Amino acid sequence: MKLAVAATAPFGADVLERLAVHHDVALLLTRPDKPRGRGRKLAPTPAKAVAERLGIPVAQPARLGDDVEIPVDTVVVAAYGLLIPEALLDRALWLNVHPSLLPRWRGAAPVERTLMAGDTRTGVTIHRTTPDLDAGPIAAQEAFDVQPEDDAGTVFARAAEIAARLIGDVLPEPQFTPQPDDGATYAEKITPEDRNLDLTRPARENVDHVRALSPHIGARAVVDERPLIVWKARVADDGSLELLEVQPEGGTRMPFEAYQRGRR
Numbered sequence: 001m002k003l004a005v006a007a008t009a010p011f012g013a014d015v016l017e018r019l020a021v022h023h024d025v026a027l028l029l030t031r032p033d034k035p036r037g038r039g040r041k042l043a044p045t046p047a048k049a050v051a052e053r054l055g056i057p058v059a060q061p062a063r064l065g066d067d068v069e070i071p072v073d074t075v076v077v078a079a080y081g082l083l084i085p086e087a088l089l090d091r092a093l094w095l096n097v098h099p100s101l102l103p104r105w106r107g108a109a110p111v112e113r114t115l116m117a118g119d120t121r122t123g124v125t126i127h128r129t130t131p132d133l134d135a136g137p138i139a140a141q142e143a144f145d146v147q148p149e150d151d152a153g154t155v156f157a158r159a160a161e162i163a164a165r166l167i168g169d170v171l172p173e174p175q176f177t178p179q180p181d182d183g184a185t186y187a188e189k190i191t192p193e194d195r196n197l198d199l200t201r202p203a204r205e206n207v208d209h210v211r212a213l214s215p216h217i218g219a220r221a222v223v224d225e226r227p228l229i230v231w232k233a234r235v236a237d238d239g240s241l242e243l244l245e246v247q248p249e250g251g252t253r254m255p256f257e258a259y260q261r262g263r264r
Helices: 010-022 046-054 110-116 152-170 203-212 256-263
Strands: 002-007 024-029 034-036 041-043 074-078 093-098 121-128 138-145 219-223 226-235 241-248
Touching: 002 010, 010 024, 010 046, 010 074, 010 152, 024 046, 074 152, 093 152, 110 121, 110 152, 110 203, 121 152, 138 152, 203 219, 203 226, 203 241, 219 241, 241 256
Parallel strands: 002 024, 002 074, 074 093
Antiparallel strands: 034 041, 093 121, 121 138, 219 226, 226 241
C-alpha cells in the first residue's frame, strides 16, 4: 500500500524503516536539518537519513500549511514534531503512532515518563490524528511488559516493532473506537531540570530516572562534588543507589569503577 510518513526523531526513523519493508513509502515529511555537534554543521534528521538511504523522497517544510502536497491518501505520523493543521488532516487519513497505552501518557515524552513513573506495562497505540493532543479515536493498541532492566532505548525499539505490525493490520480497512478521557495523563516534554537526579530520593526512583533517559539523553548527578552524566545504575543489595556507567564532563562513557580508579 502506498503511504507517506511524517517522522523526525530516532523512533520515527525506526518506524519508517520497518514500514518501508512492506509498504510503498511515497514521501517522508520531516523537519528541516539542524546544526549538530561541535562543528555545528547542518545534519539531516534521523528519519531523513533513513529515507535517503532507502531512496524515499523527502520534504522538509519548516511548518505545515495548505501549500504542502500530500500525494497519498494515508500518512503515518511517528515522532514528527510539527503541528498538523486541520486543513491537512481533512485531505488524508493521518494515523499517529504513539508509544504508550493511550489515554495514559499523552504528549511529547511518553516513553521517558512511563519509565520515570515506574510503570511495569506500556504499549503502542495507533490512533487517528486530530487537533486535540493524542486524543483521537483508536484503531489498534497492543500492550507489553516493561522489564526492570529495560531503558528507553529498549522500549522504543519494541514499540517501533509493534507499531509497524499494527499499521500493517490497520491499513486495509481502519476502524476506530473513541478514546476515553478517564485515566488520561500527560507526558510533558523533558526539560533540563528533568535530567537531574535527586540522590536523597529512594534508589529505585533514581534508577527509573536513569533508565528513562538512557541511551539518548542521560541523567545528571553531582558525585563527590563533580558533575557526571549517569547512563546506567541499579539498586544495590543493601538498597542504595549503585552507579554502573557514567560520563565525566568533557570525557567519554565509562564504567563507574574505571572513573573512580582514574580519580585516585
